[in-house]
Amino acid sequence: MVNIIMVLYSIFLFLPAFIANPGAVITGGHFILDRGKTIHGKRILGDGKSLSGFIGGSLIGVLAGIIVYYIIYISNIGLGNYGNNIISALPVLFAMSFGSLTGDITGSFIKRRLGMKRGAKGSLLDQWPFVLMSFLFIFIFARHFFLEFYGNFIAIILILVLTPPLHRGVNILGYKLKMKDVPW
Structure with missing residues (x-):
């Protein structure tokens, strides 16, 4: 039987992946990743993907995870945490956050290949790649x-x-x- 509390708790633990994306918006705009280059006349990623956003957003996700870690630690919830201590939690947080933004970049790459311009509504291409890549990174680096x-x-x-x-x-x-x- 599924423990609904653990499922909801697992969603709560995923916050760093969710927070990394708006963190990229806040910190982005400097050092465009594709430097204006194209493949078959289409931008590789577009101006919306920058090194400052990738690193800054990922680090904001990690910071959010550290805050969540200490909230769990201090409240003594007892349902588990990212790790036994903050050092062992860091690989999980880095995998989750950097995976999230790698997925976001992957979604942009796919959108550009489909001829969609920056800001074009991509529905699930705007939403699921960051989640799926985050899970993949967690699976690889924090199995x-x-x-x-x-x-x-x-x-x-x-x-x-x-x-x-x-x-x-x-x-x-x-x-x-x-x-x-x-607004999408």
Whole structure:
């Protein structure tokens, strides 16, 4: 039987991956990753993907994870954490955050290959690649954590279901705060 508390807790533990993306919006804009280069006349990634956003957003995700780690540690929830101590938690947090933004970049790469311009509505291409790549990075670099919290795949499915409305809401907020050009 599925423990719904653990599933919800697993979603909570995924916050660094969710936070890395808006972190990239906040820190981005410097050192465009593809430097304007194209493949078959189409930009590789576009101006929306920068080194400052990738690194800055990832580090904001890691920082968010450190905060979550200490909230769990101090509250003594007892359902598990990213690691036994903050040092052992860092590989999980780095995998989750850098995986998230690698997935975001992958989604942009696919959108450019499909001829979609920067800011074009890509539906699930804007939403699922960052989640899936984050899970892949966690699986590769922190398999013990992945198996403990996402091994039954129910939390993964719920995260995939929750991501589109959550992503949309955050993007609308970013648009209203004039941090994004489009609300999607």
